[in-house]
Amino acid sequence: MQHLTDDEERALLDAPDPTTRMGIRDRAMLDVALAGGLRVSELVGIRMDDLRFDGPYVDVVIRGKGRKERQLRLWKRVGNSIRAWLAVRETTAVPEVFVNAQGRHMTRAGFEYVLDRCKAIAVRQCPSLAGRQLSPHVLRHTCALRVLKATGDIRQVALWLGHASTTTSEIYLELDPLEKLQAVAGVIPPSLRPGKFSPPDRLIASLRGKPIMRTESRRPRREAGHSSA
Numbered sequence: 001m002q003h004l005t006d007d008e009e010r011a012l013l014d015a016p017d018p019t020t021r022m023g024i025r026d027r028a029m030l031d032v033a034l035a036g037g038l039r040v041s042e043l044v045g046i047r048m049d050d051l052r053f054d055g056p057y058v059d060v061v062i063r064g065k066g067r068k069e070r071q072l073r074l075w076k077r078v079g080n081s082i083r084a085w086l087a088v089r090e091t092t093a094v095p096e097v098f099v100n101a102q103g104r105h106m107t108r109a110g111f112e113y114v115l116d117r118c119k120a121i122a123v124r125q126c127p128s129l130a131g132r133q134l135s136p137h138v139l140r141h142t143c144a145l146r147v148l149k150a151t152g153d154i155r156q157v158a159l160w161l162g163h164a165s166t167t168t169s170e171i172y173l174e175l176d177p178l179e180k181l182q183a184v185a186g187v188i189p190p191s192l193r194p195g196k197f198s199p200p201d202r203l204i205a206s207l208r209g210k211p212i213m214r215t216e217s218r219r220p221r222r223e224a225g226h227s228s229a
Contacts, residue, residue: 027081039136056079115139
């Protein structure tokens with residue numbers, strides 16, 4: 001499962017030109033995708049009435065799979081990116097927040113094109129991106145790991161990403177061995193009653209490197225000429 005390092009994420013967010021209308025839009029989309037861990041369909045489906053600004057923060061209603069909704073409160077940087085885009089978005093006939101250059105709603109393919117273009121620019125700042133297969137799901141995985149490291153709780157990851165259960169989210173534990181070590185360290189095994197073998201059996205004796213004394217059973221000798229009935 002691919003995910004971005006901190007340097008790669010920073011380079012990707014710095015790729016859009018913040019002095020142009022499309023650059024402001026691209027920065028906002030990348031910010032929301034990385035902060036919210038959204039599926040591409042969730043990202044392009046955000047509507048104007050799904051946004052609620054509360055001081056420096058922004059609350060976003062996300063429509064996930066199976067028509068399930070969740071609300072995410074995103075931090076100040078993301079709120080500022082969205083505000084900057086809304087200031088230059090202009091009035092359009094579509095309700096979606098993110099629109100293309102023609103004023104129509106952004107499609108899945110459209111965002112993937114934006115992502116490829118930003119990656120080509122970000123490679124100049126962070127060469128490790130050159131060999132990466134960058135997709136919207138890579139941004140989602142990156143967010144999931146950030147939430148896991150920040151909270152240490154796989155349930156929070158499931159809630160943030162909109163997973164139906166924590167079973168789907170447990171795959172992220174495979175990417176962070178430290179989480180496994182912390183989980184193991186937090187387990188207190190039950191105390192058991194001490195005991196020992198007396199005398200030691202053949203396995204214990206062999207493990208200790210001691211010679212195993214074989215005792216052959218002796219059958220009583222039959223007297224000559226005596227036969228059993």
